[in-house]
Amino acid sequence: MSARVLVIEDAEAIGAAVSSALRESGYEVQHRLDGRQLEADLGRFRPDLVVLDVMLPGRDGFQLLEVIRRSSGAGVVMLTARDGVPDRLRGLAGGADDYVGKPFVLAELVARVSAVLRRLGRTPSTVQVGDLVVDADAGVVMRADQPIELTATELRLLVYLAAQRGRVVSKTQILTAVWGYEDYDPNLVEVHVSAVRRKLEEHGSRLVHTVRGLGYVLRAEE
Amino acid sequence: MSARVLVIEDAEAIGAAVSSALRESGYEVQHRLDGRQLEADLGRFRPDLVVLDVMLPGRDGFQLLEVIRRSSGAGVVMLTARDGVPDRLRGLAGGADDYVGKPFVLAELVARVSAVLRRLGRTPSTVQVGDLVVDADAGVVMRADQPIELTATELRLLVYLAAQRGRVVSKTQILTAVWGYEDYDPNLVEVHVSAVRRKLEEHGSRLVHTVRGLGYVLRAEE
DNA sequence: GCGCATGCTGAGCGCGAGCTGAAGGCGAGT
DNA sequence: ACTCGCCTTCAGCTCGCGCTCAGCATGCGC
Numbered sequence: 285m286s287a288r289v290l291v292i293e294d295a296e297a298i299g300a301a302v303s304s305a306l307r308e309s310g311y312e313v314q315h316r317l318d319g320r321q322l323e324a325d326l327g328r329f330r331p332d333l334v335v336l337d338v339m340l341p342g343r344d345g346f347q348l349l350e351v352i353r354r355s356s357g358a359g360v361v362m363l364t365a366r367d368g369v370p371d372r373l374r375g376l377a378g379g380a381d382d383y384v385g386k387p388f389v390l391a392e393l394v395a396r397v398s399a400v401l402r403r404l405g406r407t408p409s410t411v412q413v414g415d416l417v418v419d420a421d422a423g424v425v426m427r428a429d430q431p432i433e434l435t436a437t438e439l440r441l442l443v444y445l446a447a448q449r450g451r452v453v454s455k456t457q458i459l460t461a462v463w464g465y466e467d468y469d470p471n472l473v474e475v476h477v478s479a480v481r482r483k484l485e486e487h488g489s490r491l492v493h494t495v496r497g498l499g500y501v502l503r504a505e506e
Numbered sequence: 507m508s509a510r511v512l513v514i515e516d517a518e519a520i521g522a523a524v525s526s527a528l529r530e531s532g533y534e535v536q537h538r539l540d541g542r543q544l545e546a547d548l549g550r551f552r553p554d555l556v557v558l559d560v561m562l563p564g565r566d567g568f569q570l571l572e573v574i575r576r577s578s579g580a581g582v583v584m585l586t587a588r589d590g591v592p593d594r595l596r597g598l599a600g601g602a603d604d605y606v607g608k609p610f611v612l613a614e615l616v617a618r619v620s621a622v623l624r625r626l627g628r629t630p631s632t633v634q635v636g637d638l639v640v641d642a643d644a645g646v647v648m649r650a651d652q653p654i655e656l657t658a659t660e661l662r663l664l665v666y667l668a669a670q671r672g673r674v675v676s677k678t679q680i681l682t683a684v685w686g687y688e689d690y691d692p693n694l695v696e697v698h699v700s701a702v703r704r705k706l707e708e709h710g711s712r713l714v715h716t717v718r719g720l721g722y723v724l725r726a727e728e
Numbered sequence: 729g730c731g732c733a734t735g736c737t738g739a740g741c742g743c744g745a746g747c748t749g750a751a752g753g754c755g756a757g758t
Numbered sequence: 759a760c761t762c763g764c765c766t767t768c769a770g771c772t773c774g775c776g777c778t779c780a781g782c783a784t785g786c787g788c
Contacts, residue, residue, distance in 0.1 A: 300575040304603055452645035497658025498645050
């Protein structure tokens with residue numbers, strides 16, 4: 285069900301941050317400090333995607349990229365120096381699926397990882413909750429073959445709720461997942477939840493429930 | 507069964523309070539005043555999670571965080587100064603699993619610790635007692651496939667009782683675990699226990715027992 | 729039995745969580 | 759420059775919830 289992501293990053297702090305951010309988005313994550321056991325990891329862990337730092341001790345990111353391409357169907361997202369244009373070019377030539385320049389915002393990396401996984405078809409791009417179909421890839425929400433018009437943030441919000449369906453998510457969680465904010469502004473979330481809820485209900489779909497004191501859930505039954 | 511938590515906090519009063527609150531929630535706890543023996547503790551005590559103060563004599567919290575990430579799979583919850591936004595940012599980059607700003611309510615810390623442990627898969631998110639299923643993650647309590655409507659505090663209370671099922675817990679313990687209060691107000695607990703009990707019994711579940719003079723237990727009836 | 733301690737619960741109240749309409753700001757498109 | 763749509767902030771309102779209190783019930787010791 286949930287995709288597996290292998291993170292190869294020698295800076296422990298960054299690697300750990302990336303790992304836990306990905307874990308919170310529901311991925312199964314392994315973290316390595318170098319690419320020495322890469323072949324073994326590909327075989328045993330069988331990642332759907334590898335987050336690869338360019339600068340690594342021993343074999344660098346490009347060499348590892350080749351290994352991955354040769355012996356695995358995994359997607360690859362590379363971490364390059366922001367200004368290192370040459371890196372990006374080399375990576376492009378090598379065929380990574382996407383790039384994120386350091387320093388980066390965690391939310392951006394997570395977004396790119398999910399985008400690549402969706403593109404590769406490793407993650408179902410559509411989630412169904414009740415009679416609602418949320419297609420994150422196409423950016424479309426349907427109910428009974430009728431499209432529901434949502435704005436960009438409303439869509440991101442609903443996609444997140446759909447991914448976490450059945451689980452109560454706090455406003456803080458929503459804030460960090462959808463906006464990347466750290467400070468607590470409950471009203472911002474409330475306003476957008478309200479908008480989403482209204483549009484869904486106009487189409488007869490009552491799925492967004494508030495759990496007072498805890499947060500919101502997307503679920504079918506009352 | 508019960509997870510191990512290592513608390514590193516140089517202020518003894520705070521460390522002691524945290525430790526006993528965690529112990530009352532059923533965790534096995536070790537308390538250190540600094541991080542000098544961290545490596546040894548990681549090896550011998552093998553904590554599932556470390557509660558880490560940022561301000562510490564000797565190596566500070568961030569340095570210790572790296573050590574933990576490098577040599578252990580333990581989760582990390584950091585204690586940061588409430589106003590120290592830079593701390594939170596540094597911590598995020600460093601990859602702690604969660605943060606609690608000082609001053610904090612004990613109950614909040616305990617809640618975050620359990621949340622992280624659940625996320626890491628060290629603690630099951632659902633507990634079953636008799637025919638009752640308590641799912642802290644989904645924020646739902648079920649009996650015979652029927653959801654039981656509880657308020658936020660009622661849920662926190664029941665989750666705590668469920669975690670301690672079969673064990674008699676005093677009102678004081680409940681008070682610190684669920685509310686983070688220090689002063690003794692038995693009636694507050696009684697009122698909410700009463701509410702929970704009533705709602706459970708409306709669904710035919712008789713699990714909350716009073717042990718006069720000691721406290722309450724959650725257990726399948728004899 | 730009596731008296732005290734402990735526990736239970738219905739009622740009321742204040743607060744704050746949550747919802748929403750409105751308005752300002754900003755960027756994109758024309 | 760102007761318009762339009764979207765995001766965000768703000769303020770006012772509602773109502774559910776949590777807490778306190780008081781009176782009653784139940785145990786327990788004597």
